Amino acid sequence: MPSISMTVNGKSVSGEVEGRTLLVQFLREDLGLTGTHVGCDTSQCGACVVHVNGESVKACTMLAASADGAEVATIEGMANADGSLGVIQQAFQDHHGLQCGFCTPGMVMSAADLLQKNKNPSEGEIREWLEGNICRCTGYHNIVKAIQAAAAAGA
Amino acid sequence: MYSFDYVKPGSIDEAVAALQAEDAQALGGGQTLIPTLRQRLAQPSVLVDLGGCLDAGVASQDGGCRIGGGATHASVAASADAPKWLRAVADGIGDPQVRNRGTIGGSLANNDPASDYPAAVLGSGAEISTNARTIAADDYFQGMFETALNEGEIITGVTFPKLEAANYQKFDQPASRFALVGVFVGKGAGGVRVAVTGASESGVHRWADAEAALAGNFSTDAVPGAPSADGVISDLHGSAEYRAHLVAVLTRRAVAAAG
Ligand SMILES: Cc1cc2nc3c(=O)[nH]c(=O)nc-3n(C[C@H](O)[C@H](O)[C@H](O)COP(=O)(O)OP(=O)(O)OC[C@H]3O[C@@H](n4cnc5c(N)ncnc54)[C@H](O)[C@@H]3O)c2cc1C
Ligand code: FES
Ligand code: FES
Numbered sequence: 311m312p313s314i315s316m317t318v319n320g321k322s323v324s325g326e327v328e329g330r331t332l333l334v335q336f337l338r339e340d341l342g343l344t345g346t347h348v349g350c351d352t353s354q355c356g357a358c359v360v361h362v363n364g365e366s367v368k369a370c371t372m373l374a375a376s377a378d379g380a381e382v383a384t385i386e387g388m389a390n391a392d393g394s395l396g397v398i399q400q401a402f403q404d405h406h407g408l409q410c411g412f413c414t415p416g417m418v419m420s421a422a423d424l425l426q427k428n429k430n431p432s433e434g435e436i437r438e439w440l441e442g443n444i445c446r447c448t449g450y451h452n453i454v455k456a457i458q459a460a461a462a463a464g465a
Numbered sequence: 466m467y468s469f470d471y472v473k474p475g476s477i478d479e480a481v482a483a484l485q486a487e488d489a490q491a492l493g494g495g496q497t498l499i500p501t502l503r504q505r506l507a508q509p510s511v512l513v514d515l516g517g518c519l520d521a522g523v524a525s526q527d528g529g530c531r532i533g534g535g536a537t538h539a540s541v542a543a544s545a546d547a548p549k550w551l552r553a554v555a556d557g558i559g560d561p562q563v564r565n566r567g568t569i570g571g572s573l574a575n576n577d578p579a580s581d582y583p584a585a586v587l588g589s590g591a592e593i594s595t596n597a598r599t600i601a602a603d604d605y606f607q608g609m610f611e612t613a614l615n616e617g618e619i620i621t622g623v624t625f626p627k628l629e630a631a632n633y634q635k636f637d638q639p640a641s642r643f644a645l646v647g648v649f650v651g652k653g654a655g656g657v658r659v660a661v662t663g664a665s666e667s668g669v670h671r672w673a674d675a676e677a678a679l680a681g682n683f684s685t686d687a688v689p690g691a692p693s694a695d696g697v698i699s700d701l702h703g704s705a706e707y708r709a710h711l712v713a714v715l716t717r718r719a720v721a722a723a724g
Contacts, residue, residue, distance in 0.1 A: 330467070
């Protein structure tokens with residue numbers, strides 16, 4: 311069994327995993343970080359998006375062992391130190407960018423990657439970027455608005 | 466998923482050795498292999514993660530470029546050292562998270578009949594290097610999911626030539642994001658090449674009639690009418706006739722955009 315260690319939301323963690331353990335299983339089942347969701351079996355929905363070494367990836371489509379030594383960021387790390395919502399999270403709340411909330415952790419992590427690469431994305435660029443994040447509730451309009459607002463607020 | 470062992474060798478030689486084990490399989494970015502494993506469609510004994518040894522760089526070379534087998538689609542899309550036409554191909558694959566993990570080596574090893582890189586590799590006349598040899602694109606693609614790779618052979622890099630004009634046009638299948646049909650047109654020292662993905666039941670292939678017509682007259686008017694629909698993929702997303710029609714439309718668009 312591979313022993314792995316990584317940094318998750320700034321904290322060092324380690325564990326023993328099976329070869330087949332997915333990163334999302336390690337986060338949810340071993341570390342108890344259940345904010346990262348699993349919405350599909352086909353790598354298409356994006357509910358599981360986290361950052362690995364600063365890049366957004368689908369945690370259901372990466373082995374935990376492949377993330378050995380990496381810096382991982384999940385939705386649990388997006389709030390401010392005092393527990394209040396981070397800029398992108400607050401924008402989702404303000405603009406009604408969620409209904410059931412199942413897709414939201416992945417949407418927020420995906421948006422955070424977009425905004426670190428493109429500080430001022432156009433509506434078209436936001437919609438294209440969200441190609442890998444599926445939401446069955448909102449119709450996307452308010453998600454796009456929330457990300458535009460987060461960009462304007464300097465997220 | 467079935468159970469398997471995991472190793473991450475630090476050198477290509479060690480990876481080649483690890484792949485000698487019975488039912489060992491290479492792991493690139495995992496964007497095809499992990500979904501396959503999750504559906505229990507494969508049962509490797511050990512996955513050999515190439516992430517610790519494969520070159521992932523992108524470098525310009527003789528007007529074209531050399532891409533490491535481990536380069537992600539996102540890094541090719543973002544690299545100033547890759548030609549614009551190749552960056553556009555990489556940027557059109559899947560979604561941002563797939564592009565952040567998926568690699569050129571994995572895409573070419575898999576040779577999905579609707580994938581994008583095979584069209585660019587065949588249509589540009591690129592060369593694929595492995596741990597053992599160099600393979601010309603014309604010899605590499607051998608049908609749906611079939612390639613010239615031997616068991617345990619690792620793609621270490623791809624060399625794209627300099628092209629005077631080139632463009633890839635992809636008609637997205639909106640659910641999967643793969644190409645319903647994609648056409649790459651490239652004009653370079655070797656003449657004009659036209660490569661088609663997503664259409665044929667025998668995978669990526671060159672469209673000889675269009676190449677011959679464009680060789681003398683590189684203009685949209687020269688592109689022939691739709692090729693025969695015989696042997697063209699037909700499924701719920703599009704009939705064979707529809708796909709054959711798209712081949713000609715996308716070829717014209719690619720010639721127009723290649724300029
Ligand atoms: C939601 C989604 C959308 C997608 N959309 C598209 C699309 O629009 N267009 C497109 O072209 N692709 C698409 N893909 C596939 C994606 O491009 C994959 O990255 C690619 O097909 C496989 O690359 P990988 O590095 O992830 O390989 P892996 O999944 O790790 O491996 C695939 C196969 O290649 C072998 N392999 C991996 N690396 C090497 C190597 N260096 N040498 C030899 N063998 C190797 C493995 O053993 C395995 O058999 C999509 C995937 C997903 C999940
Ligand atoms: S759970 Fe659907 S893409 Fe990861
Ligand atoms: S808010 Fe329900 S899936 Fe997006």
